[in-house]
Amino acid sequence: MQHDDVIWDLIGNKSFCSYKVKTKTQQFCRNEYNITGLCNRSSCPLANSQYATVREEKGLCYLYMKVIERAAFPARMWEKVKLDRNYAKALEQIDENLIYWPRFIRHKCKQRLTKITQYLIRIRKLTLKRQRKLVPLSRKVERREKRREEKALIAAQLENAIEKELLDRLKQGTYGDIYNFPIHAFDKAMEKQEEETESEEEEEEDEEESGTREFVAEEEFEESDLSDFEDMNNLKGSSDEEEDAEEQSSEEEETEEELEEEKTKAKSKGKTPLKGPVRKKRAYVEIEYEQETEPAQKSKAT
């Protein structure tokens, strides 16, 4: 015999129900056949001998019904009816199957069906959009990679490599006539070609001195406009390494003539970028003087 009230008295209020989840304000029911999800007298599948639910499996909705006649046969207790994919037709099917059933259960079944169809539509829409794929990281591998990266960084000696590369490019003459001291390269090239003459050496030495003097003096000059450089770049032409030999030989001939030009070009170098690396050293000094409390300690330490 089914004594629903007795069952409810036991599990609902007084004693224990394993499907019940209690929170501060509400009680929920974890039973998979529960229609609302709350723990109520009318929604408890255990405490109602006539009960119905709508559940979804793999995108299809089914109507489950339980009647008192089958209460003695647990294996056959729930009757499963497949609902139509069409929402309106499914609603009609529910009405048809649950005709003469209490209003509450019919209403809640239809509400549940509505919610289920809504989320199924959403799933279908989302799968069409871009799916973000989460790739799991292996902690061991990540640690290993990080360590290898650090070691590689140390082995790379980046700054030395970059400086070496830049000096090589300078020697090869890719920079053309911008810098007025690739005399060393000229010397080497000349030694290789075995065309040294004393006069040339003397001239080059003079130019070296004058070059360095010019360079130092240029730091005091103010910035000049960018447009000048673009013009000068156009004058010099492209900077391909293939034109090295030509440039070297041409430079040797034109060094005297270009002294004046070099002055202006060197002037152009006296822009803010020049202050950058020089500022490296200055900045360090400035920090000591500018800060208020800390430098006292720093100066003592140093």
Place this chain on the structure above:
Amino acid sequence: MKSKGDISPVQEMEQAEIEVTENKSESGACFPPTFSVSEIKNKQRRHAMFLKLKEEKRKQKLELKKKKKKERKALGDQAPPKEVPKTIENQRIYDETTVNPEDEEVAFDEGTDEFSAYFNRLTNPKVLITTSDRPRGRTVRFCEQLATMIPHAHVYYRRGLALKRVIPQCISRGFTYLMVINEDRKVPNGLVLCHLPDGPTAHFKVSSVRLRKEMKRRGKDPTEHVPEVILNNFTTRLGHSIGRMFAALFPHDPQFVGRQVATFHNQRDFIFFRFHRYIFKNEKKVGIQELGPRFTLKLRSLQKGTFDSKFGEYEWVHKRHEMDSSRRKFHL
């Protein structure tokens, strides 16, 4: 060495200590030749034995060194040249695809590959930088800084668009590169570099990103001048193609007036990117000052054609179990 299994623990300990002291008092080792430290069952004693063994080995090594040094001194000028220490770069397994500078086949390939248009000066680079969905502040700032470094670069917000739809639009607007910076947990961690007309797509893992304000002793912001490009250590065929990919990001003619240089340095399959400003103090010395962000890249896959992760043809994919098994084998 007495057998230690029979005696009680306390006595064993005492005996061990006595033996240890005895061994220490003796100058040389007295380990019988078939003895192995791993056969001792007791952990503490095993550890003690192991430490002794190490000590012995260290002593021997020192003696050997001293002897060699003496011999060197004695020989003076006739001493054999100093041996070169082994480094990972020395011991690197030779890769068959290492490119010989005079290789004709490679030269021919490079004359006809997707970058030939750039290297023949038919196209100018134009880069579109974007991110994955909903980028956080760090990634956004990283993109902005990248855009200041790479000339003709534009940053666009992603807005949840699919890359396959973005690419035809980019091509129609004349972009040559698409750079997508992937983000995970508010930090950039991936880079997809896609050469646009129909070019290869490279997917990198990004690590150690330092934005400009996190860098110590940096210079002012980079100017609009076209920087020079330095590509170091791209030796194999794969490395070569990746190197060309990086080179094609920047316009052809660097403006030496700007004195800025972007470096891609490959070391043990990690590509370090740095952006510097240089100044020649004299012909033997150059000072460099780092501007700009820095990051390291590690190539994960290179795919022929534009971005198509499902049906694309992959030229190279990093397979961890095959490729990471040897510590001396590198692919770039």
